[in-house]
Amino acid sequence: MQTDKFITPIAHAFSAGLGSWGVINGMQVVTQFVDKDVEEIRKELLGIADASFLGKFGVKGRHAAQWLQDQGVDIPTQSNSWVADADGNLVLRLGGSEFLIEDAPDGNLCEKLLKADAKRAGVYLVPHVEASLVLSGSAVQELLVEVCSIDLTRAALGTQEVIMTQFAGVSVVLIHQDLEGEARYRVWCDSSYGPYLWEFMAGIASEHSGGPIGVGNYFSL
Amino acid sequence: MKLLTCPVNGTRPLSEFVFGGEYRVAPPADCTDAEWAAYVHNRSGAPGIKNEWWYHAPSGTWFIAERNTLTDKVMRTYLKGQEGSK
Missing domain, CATH: 3.30.70 (Alpha-Beta Plaits)
Incomplete structure (x- = not known):
């Protein structure tokens, strides 16, 4: 268990007063960005969540x-x-x-x-202190083609493949995971690039009527 | 888009790679001063087939590419120590 002195490495991307904060696994994270109903809609279209608190x-x-x-x-x-x-x-x-x-x-x-x-x-x-993200939604491929040069469609990826590539110039590790009947992408990047990558991808998500959502939409906490 | 094939991670855009200079074998430790000076200071700039270090930045993989520097065609890439594998 971590101590509560930690804050998510993506925190610098969050403006003051944004959403609801909480402590999960000893790390301060935004647990909810907007109204619950809006987050559910974002998740269906193109949701992005911060899972950096996972050990x-x-x-x-x-x-x-x-x-x-x-x-x-x-x-x-x-x-x-x-x-x-x-x-x-x-x-x-x-x-x-x-x-x-x-x-x-x-x-x-x-x-x-x-x-x-x-x-x-x-x-x-x-030691690993990466920023850890979750992506999902019907428009997730639209985001991926904007940030990455290689084919990351489900057909191109093997079911259990780990991809090390770059998103918007930042080195990332990526997997595709089916969980609870839902297709998700998990992305890890160096924590110092976390805020940049978050802002970049959250901006694209907003263009597709998606956006940041609390990680509770993906995991039972 | 230019592509290069990492022997571990597969074909990726060139922007994911960093050039690491020509792969050269150092002379033995008991070489002459002239041989050592030639190894340190001299390079052959003539175009042709050369072995070069390349680095796949997202995965931290160093490998060797056999490349024709005249045509920019890459003949093969391999990990050091696995020259005979491809």
Whole structure:
């Protein structure tokens, strides 16, 4: 569990007095941007939400895969792919020997891994404080073609593929996830670029009658 | 749009890559001063097929591209140590 001194890395993109703030997993985030009914409409068209509060854990090295398996973590067998465990925790394999793990909203896998003994040759912990976003809606492809040069349609992406590319000049990690019958894109970027990318994508979303919504629209909190 | 193929991440726009200079093999540690000076200071600017370092920025992947610098055609790309894989 994080301490409550943290604030979402996207905070600089939010004007004073915007929406309702709350603390989730020890991080101050905007829990609601506009009226609930309006947020639901935005979500259907093109919703963007901040999920940076989810716990993250990183490890790399030639023995990182074995170390994770020793901790009981199911890992993707292929490079640049991801899996979700029964609790909803995400395990992304970035390249061949690096892993990014993100907790489900009520998960504590990252906390367990941080406490595990990782002092082993070929196992190196990687701190992760990325800005983490959720995108969805009928016009999400319109947004993606505006910010990225490669084909990110469902047909082009494998079901479990991890894509490392650039959105509006910012390096991002992206996956496509079907959750609760809904297609979502998850995007991670360096936290220092979080406000820029948020403003950029939220602006495009607004052009399509969508916009920022509270992350509670995507996760049960 | 120019494209380049990262051996790990696939074909991407050139804007995702950073050029890292020509791939050259350093002379042995017991080389002469003249050999070392030539390695440090001299470059061949003549166009032709060259091996070059390229970096895929979003994933942090360094790889080598075999490129004809006259025609700008990339023959192949590969990870260092996997020259024979493609």
